[in-house]
Amino acid sequence: MSNIAVVATSSVTPADVSRYQFGSRFGRMDPVCQLGLTAVEALGVKFGSRADIGVIVATNAGSLTTDVQYWRTRNEPGGVSPSLFIYTLPSSVTGEIAIRHGLTGPNLCLLGGCDQVLGEAAEWLRHGEATGCVCVECDVVATDAGELAGVPVVARAWAAFLQRGGGGIPLTENDRDLRSLCARVRA
Amino acid sequence: MDQLVTDLKSRIIETLKLQDITPGQIDENAPLFGSGLGLDSIDALELVVMLEKHYGIVIKDIEEGRPAFASVHALAEFIRAKQPTK
Amino acid sequence: MGGALEIAIAGCGAVSAVGADVAGLREAIRNNTSGLRPVPRFTGAAFQSNIVGATTVEGEDPIYELADRALREARHEAAGRLENIPPARIGLVLATTKANIEALERLTEDRPCAVSARRHWQAQWLAEDLAAAHGAAGPVQCVSVACISGMLAISQGAKLLQRDLADAVLVVGADCLSRFIVAGFSSLKALDPLGCRPFDRDRAGLSAGEAGAAVVLVRGEGATTIAGWGGSNDANHLTGPSRDGSGLALAIQRALDAARLKPRDIGYVNAHGTGTPYNDAMESLALRTIFGNACPPVSASKGMFGHTLGAAGVLETIVCVVAATERCLPGTPRLTTPVMAEVLHVPQTGARVRHSLKLGTGFGGVNAALVVRHE
Numbered sequence: 001m002s003n004i005a006v007v008a009t010s011s012v013t014p015a016d017v018s019r020y021q022f023g024s025r026f027g028r029m030d031p032v033c034q035l036g037l038t039a040v041e042a043l044g045v046k047f048g049s050r051a052d053i054g055v056i057v058a059t060n061a062g063s064l065t066t067d068v069q070y071w072r073t074r075n076e077p078g079g080v081s082p083s084l085f086i087y088t089l090p091s092s093v094t095g096e097i098a099i100r101h102g103l104t105g106p107n108l109c110l111l112g113g114c115d116q117v118l119g120e121a122a123e124w125l126r127h128g129e130a131t132g133c134v135c136v137e138c139d140v141v142a143t144d145a146g147e148l149a150g151v152p153v154v155a156r157a158w159a160a161f162l163q164r165g166g167g168g169i170p171l172t173e174n175d176r177d178l179r180s181l182c183a184r185v186r187a
Numbered sequence: 188m189d190q191l192v193t194d195l196k197s198r199i200i201e202t203l204k205l206q207d208i209t210p211g212q213i214d215e216n217a218p219l220f221g222s223g224l225g226l227d228s229i230d231a232l233e234l235v236v237m238l239e240k241h242y243g244i245v246i247k248d249i250e251e252g253r254p255a256f257a258s259v260h261a262l263a264e265f266i267r268a269k270q271p272t273k
Numbered sequence: 274m275g276g277a278l279e280i281a282i283a284g285c286g287a288v289s290a291v292g293a294d295v296a297g298l299r300e301a302i303r304n305n306t307s308g309l310r311p312v313p314r315f316t317g318a319a320f321q322s323n324i325v326g327a328t329t330v331e332g333e334d335p336i337y338e339l340a341d342r343a344l345r346e347a348r349h350e351a352a353g354r355l356e357n358i359p360p361a362r363i364g365l366v367l368a369t370t371k372a373n374i375e376a377l378e379r380l381t382e383d384r385p386c387a388v389s390a391r392r393h394w395q396a397q398w399l400a401e402d403l404a405a406a407h408g409a410a411g412p413v414q415c416v417s418v419a420c421i422s423g424m425l426a427i428s429q430g431a432k433l434l435q436r437d438l439a440d441a442v443l444v445v446g447a448d449c450l451s452r453f454i455v456a457g458f459s460s461l462k463a464l465d466p467l468g469c470r471p472f473d474r475d476r477a478g479l480s481a482g483e484a485g486a487a488v489v490l491v492r493g494e495g496a497t498t499i500a501g502w503g504g505s506n507d508a509n510h511l512t513g514p515s516r517d518g519s520g521l522a523l524a525i526q527r528a529l530d531a532a533r534l535k536p537r538d539i540g541y542v543n544a545h546g547t548g549t550p551y552n553d554a555m556e557s558l559a560l561r562t563i564f565g566n567a568c569p570p571v572s573a574s575k576g577m578f579g580h581t582l583g584a585a586g587v588l589e590t591i592v593c594v595v596a597a598t599e600r601c602l603p604g605t606p607r608l609t610t611p612v613m614a615e616v617l618h619v620p621q622t623g624a625r626v627r628h629s630l631k632l633g634t635g636f637g638g639v640n641a642a643l644v645v646r647h648e
Contacts, residue, residue: 024225027204055506062396062417071377071453078239079319082232085457086512086636089370090396091418095637098506104523106504107639108425111415112397123432129504129527148380149394228513232461249462 004125005168006175007132007161009182010042014140014155022100030066030087031155032059033096036138039159040097047101047132054105054130055097056121058114058178061141061151062090068145093138105130115176118162122171125164132163137178158182191263199259202237203230215259231256244269280431281495282488282645283441284351285591286343289484289578290326294346298588299595301577305604305619308578309468309480314452321459324468326482326579327450333390336373337399339485339584340447344407348443351489355441360410364439367400367415368426368446369583374453403445411439419635420545421504422446423486423586424643428502430490442490446587450483454582461512469548469580471573472557474610479547482579486588497594500534500628500644503527507638514551514634518559521632521640525563528630528642536564539644540626541602543593545633546573547580552634557613559632568615570624576607586633590643593629597647600625 017034020041026034036057047053070084086092091109098107106129110116114137121133138157146153158178162171175181196210199219203226217223220231228249235252238244244266246252255265287294290308291301301308308326315323330338348355355363373393379386393399400415412433416426423446430442448454458464458481465478490499505527507520515521529536544556553573560568574592581588596602604619605611611618626647633641 024205024208025227027206028229054504060395060397064395067371067374067377067453068381070457071381074319074452074456076240077243078236080456080460081236082457082460083229085460086229088453088457089417089419089636091635091637091639092511094418095506095511095639098508098638099511102508104506104508104520107418107506107637108416108429109418111395111417112400113414116412116414120432123436148377150391151395227510229511235462236460 003165004122004171005163005166006171006181006185007163007168008043008045009160009185010039011158011182012039012042016042028083029096031140032063032138033087033093035140035155035157036093036136037096037100039136039138039157040134043159043161045161047103052105052130053103053132053134054107054124055094055103055134056108056117057094057136057138058110058117059090059138060112060114061139062111063088064149064151065140065142065145068148097134103134117178118171118175118181121162125162132161135160135162135178189263191266192259195259195262198237198241202233213259217258219256219258242266242270278435279493280434280499281491281493282497282594283354283491283495284347284489285594286346286487287484287588287591288328288339288342289581289588290328290482291578295591295595298591299599302592302595302603303601303620305606307576307606315455319456319459321462321464322466322480324480325450325455326480326581328483333375333379333385333387334373334393335375335449336447337393339449339483340403340445341406343485343487344403344443344445347487347489348407354491355489358440360408362411362440363409364411364433364442365400365404365407365409365413366426366430366442366444367396367403368422368587369396370417370419370422370448371454372396372399374451375449378451378453407443409443418639419637420582420585421633421635421639421641422583424631424633424641426587427488427499427590427643431499434490434492440492443487444490444587445485445487446584447485448483448582448584450481455481463549465548468607469575470607471546471548471575471605472553472611472613472616473608474612476548476550476553478549479575480579482581484578484581484584484588486584486591488587488591496648498646500646501528501532502643503531505640509638512636514555516555518555518562520638521556521559521634522562524640525559525642528644532644534628534644537567539569539628539630541569541596541629542571543589543629543631544571544573546575548575553612556632570602570617570621571613571615572603572605572617574603576605590631590645593631593645597626597629
């Protein structure tokens with residue numbers, strides 16, 4: 001894997017969201033998309049208009065919190081919220097990242113696959129499915145949704161930008177999840 | 188200014204969770220979609236829900252609502268036409 | 274883009290609105306029948322249409338039932354290829370968009386919801402339990418990329434084999450009908466009140482469906498092999514397909530390149546064909562971009578069993594397998610006036626197809642193309 005470079009990494013919490021400008025439509029997004037986009041923004045990478053950059057997102061809880069929030073709107077006059085429904089797709093964060101940065105490469109969203117993200121990205125890069133890959137691990141679980149589903153409350157995201165060749169820290173066989181990779185890069 | 192127009196501006200901001208925009212910054216004669224506020228088809232659907240929730244107006248077909256979403260002013264006129272007693 | 278090493282489909286399983294197995298699907302293809310029916314629980318102001326592609330499966334954990342039955346059937350057909358593979362070398366890839374969302378409805382309405390049903394609201398736990406029940410102790414992945422999830426699960430499964438992380442991969446796509454989903458599509462005004470009519474001039478939306486669909490992938494030769502795949506993102510809008518079809522065309526080109534094929538090598542296209550005005554128009558444009566005026570026969574299968582979401586990519590790939598095996602290119606049930614001359618109204622028998630192209634697109638701007646080779 002020596003030819004795959006870690007160009008940048010980031011680690012964010014909801015406190016970091018307000019540090020960036022995302023435009024007037026950011027408020028519509030669900031917390032997973034907001035935090036995922038923040039993690040990518042925190043990479044500080046200018047992707048340019050490169051068609052062959054892919055996006056891989058891993059998430060344990062996916063859209064759980066938004067599922068609960070959306071389903072609550074069914075009792076309101078006018079019925080369920082169409083925009084919340086769209087964000088009940090766990091992969092909406094993948095789409096929002098691709099749209100914001102103009103990335104037309106392949107997409108993948110893995111549920112629970114946090115230790116598979118870097119391996120999948122490395123495969124894309126090695127086999128030429130993409131020349132760069134934005135990798136994100138993102139989870140936001142609110143208290144009510146967590147209690148209902150029996151999963152822990154959390155709000156964290158990590159991101160990395162990997163590229164074939166070029167400058168950066170080499171990715172190794174031992175790098176599996178973004179959390180550890182970010183810690184290694186910082187150390 | 189027309190109270191309904193003022194109310195609508197606040198409701199649009201609240202419903203669509205528009206950030207960094209105040210009611211005063213919305214021109215009631217400017218197009219709601221495309222340029223201007225940068226609203227899209229998802230926002231239009233969310234406004235359909237808002238019309239039912241707050242004004243009791245049911246829009247079955249999004250095409251029916253299209254002229255109403257031309258501007259805040261057009262939306263106010265649409266609501267008045269549907270609610271002649273108010 | 275992927276391809277190179279031969280990956281074969283050794284077995285198929287399918288539970289859908291047209292039957293509890295692949296035999297039911299085969300009959301529906303031969304007779305061009307539709308399984309879409311009005312279902313009472315989707316009647317009311319919250320729903321734009323009660324015409325859906327329902328199976329007979331119900332209960333607290335319908336998605337597990339759907340996936341489990343499909344896996345059983347696929348493993349049964351592939352038994353000969355699976356018998357000498359140790360469990361640790363069998364992987365599983367699950368594709369789903371909402372897993373057991375039935376649990377959320379039950380938990381918020383004080384209706385019974387077993388521990389396992391609640392657990393399967395989380396897709397990766399559903400994947401783990403399916404893997405355990407079906408003897409897959411190798412790598413487990415859970416893919417959720419909107420309506421291309423099933424297609425991606427097949428390419429992810431193929432990659433696990435190419436990377437030598439497994440000797441067989443059970444790929445299963447599943448989603449169940451729920452008020453959650455049908456109310457959501459209704460709020461998007463995306464359902465056709467008369468039931469979906471893909472590629473019809475008067476099409477007015479999709480019909481929701483449910484299914485469990487499974488394929489067993491193994492390395493080596495077979496009657497059906499995965500020749501290549503490609504993906505892309507429109508990077509344009511979360512729900513609106515690109516108006517020019519360029520994103521889907523890019524995915525098709527990537528899949529053809531990976532399979533080292535030219536457009537003229539494709540003998541049949543199974544379109545995404547949801548029946549929404551924008552999707553089908555965009556898809557027609559993408560097909561014109563790639564094939565020009567030499568587009569092979571096209572059909573859309575969602576008039577048969579509805580939009581089965583996470584299962585769609587797997588189920589409709591099985592349609593391609595059945596079509597080639599039976600030498601019967603499927604028609605497009607519920608179609609009256611096609612928007613493209615190449616769209617098949619009724620089944621076309623006798624045609625031998627060497628390569629099928631399966632297409633998919635989804636919310637988030639995603640596109641996928643899969644080339645299947647038939648011996």
